[in-house]
Amino acid sequence: MLDEPGASVSTPLRRRLREAIAEAGGWLPFDRFMALALYAPGLGYYARGHLPFGALPSSGSDFVTAPELSPFFGRALARQVAQWLDAAGADTVVEFGAGSGALAAQLLASLGERVRRYAIVDVSGTLRARQRERLAPWGARVEWLDALPATLHGVVVGNEVLDAMPVQLLHWDGTRWSERGVVAAADGFAWADRPTALRPPVDAPFVPGTVTELHAQAEAFVATVAERLERGAAIFVDYGFPAAEYYHPQRVGGTLMCHRAHRADADPLADVGAKDITAHVDFTGVALAAQEAGADVLGYTTQAHFLLDCGLLEMLEAASQRERADAHKLIAEHEMGELFKVLAFGRGVGVDPLGFAHGDRTHRL
Numbered sequence: 001m002l003d004e005p006g007a008s009v010s011t012p013l014r015r016r017l018r019e020a021i022a023e024a025g026g027w028l029p030f031d032r033f034m035a036l037a038l039y040a041p042g043l044g045y046y047a048r049g050h051l052p053f054g055a056l057p058s059s060g061s062d063f064v065t066a067p068e069l070s071p072f073f074g075r076a077l078a079r080q081v082a083q084w085l086d087a088a089g090a091d092t093v094v095e096f097g098a099g100s101g102a103l104a105a106q107l108l109a110s111l112g113e114r115v116r117r118y119a120i121v122d123v124s125g126t127l128r129a130r131q132r133e134r135l136a137p138w139g140a141r142v143e144w145l146d147a148l149p150a151t152l153h154g155v156v157v158g159n160e161v162l163d164a165m166p167v168q169l170l171h172w173d174g175t176r177w178s179e180r181g182v183v184a185a186a187d188g189f190a191w192a193d194r195p196t197a198l199r200p201p202v203d204a205p206f207v208p209g210t211v212t213e214l215h216a217q218a219e220a221f222v223a224t225v226a227e228r229l230e231r232g233a234a235i236f237v238d239y240g241f242p243a244a245e246y247y248h249p250q251r252v253g254g255t256l257m258c259h260r261a262h263r264a265d266a267d268p269l270a271d272v273g274a275k276d277i278t279a280h281v282d283f284t285g286v287a288l289a290a291q292e293a294g295a296d297v298l299g300y301t302t303q304a305h306f307l308l309d310c311g312l313l314e315m316l317e318a319a320s321q322r323e324r325a326d327a328h329k330l331i332a333e334h335e336m337g338e339l340f341k342v343l344a345f346g347r348g349v350g351v352d353p354l355g356f357a358h359g360d361r362t363h364r365l
Helices: 007-023 030-039 072-088 102-114 125-134 136-141 216-228 283-292 303-309 312-318 321-331 333-337
Strands: 092-096 117-121 142-145 152-159 168-172 177-185 188-195 211-214 229-241 257-260 263-265 276-278 296-302 340-347
Touching: 007 030, 007 177, 007 188, 030 168, 030 177, 030 276, 072 102, 072 152, 072 229, 072 303, 072 312, 072 321, 092 102, 102 117, 102 125, 102 152, 117 136, 125 136, 125 142, 136 142, 152 216, 216 229, 216 283, 216 340, 229 283, 283 296, 283 340, 296 303, 303 312, 303 321, 303 333, 303 340, 312 321, 321 333
Parallel strands: 092 117, 092 152, 117 142, 152 229
Antiparallel strands: 168 177, 168 211, 177 188, 229 340, 257 263, 257 276, 296 340
């Protein structure tokens, strides 16, 4: 599994990973491998100075997110954020993983004076620098935090954040479950399984050879957000499924995927550091984590239903043909509309969220 032309990027990271494997006794759980591959300071995919977001491979990007695809994503989302800010009597938005700053710019422009403080939590110093440049017009209203605030009063936003959190891998051989980890090999890295007490959250007739993921870190993160949310709401947009679909016996290969130059592959052990590694979100697990931490689940639906409920079509009436075409990808079933879901939870906001007025799927979680 020798790296290809990007070896100059990932060779130091491979060295760091081999050291981590040795320090762990020769076997590294995949969630720790994924964390280093993505976030190792100065070496990981999100820490090496590369800007992965963009509409086309020609930009040097690896994938496109909804705010990069169309500004109407943020404009529509802003309507829901405004409703919750008013209900909570708040003027603060906290965004996790702000990427290029595109969504922040769209929300700030749309919300105007409703937002007096826009706080960003992002682990990438490189991306922070890009965000500072893009968000300079809003001056001191935008600030960057190194950690989650102790208390939250306002609206929390996360777009494609949960999918980038490290996952544990499980393998079913027909008799027992094993945790899948990584060992050093002569030509790079290789898979190795160890017996474990970990289990998927649902009972199902899994097929021998099934590989699937557990989302302990994402669920712990959501639980912490829910615990610290004194009054307001949190909304997360990502690709994923409820548990019954996520752990369906026919999903034998799991959802782990890599992205590079707008192409996908399923081998996270190759070209380490030169491509993104993601897994779909188990929205049932995330919703339960929020609920068990004391928050109320406010809604769960598809991105298409959410944006339409927030008035996307009305906004597009005066848009150009190109703008309409780009925005259509946000709601088209074969693009982002069905695969991407929206989950919201909150505390102390007694309003019916406009983004979940039609097509709410909370009952499917």
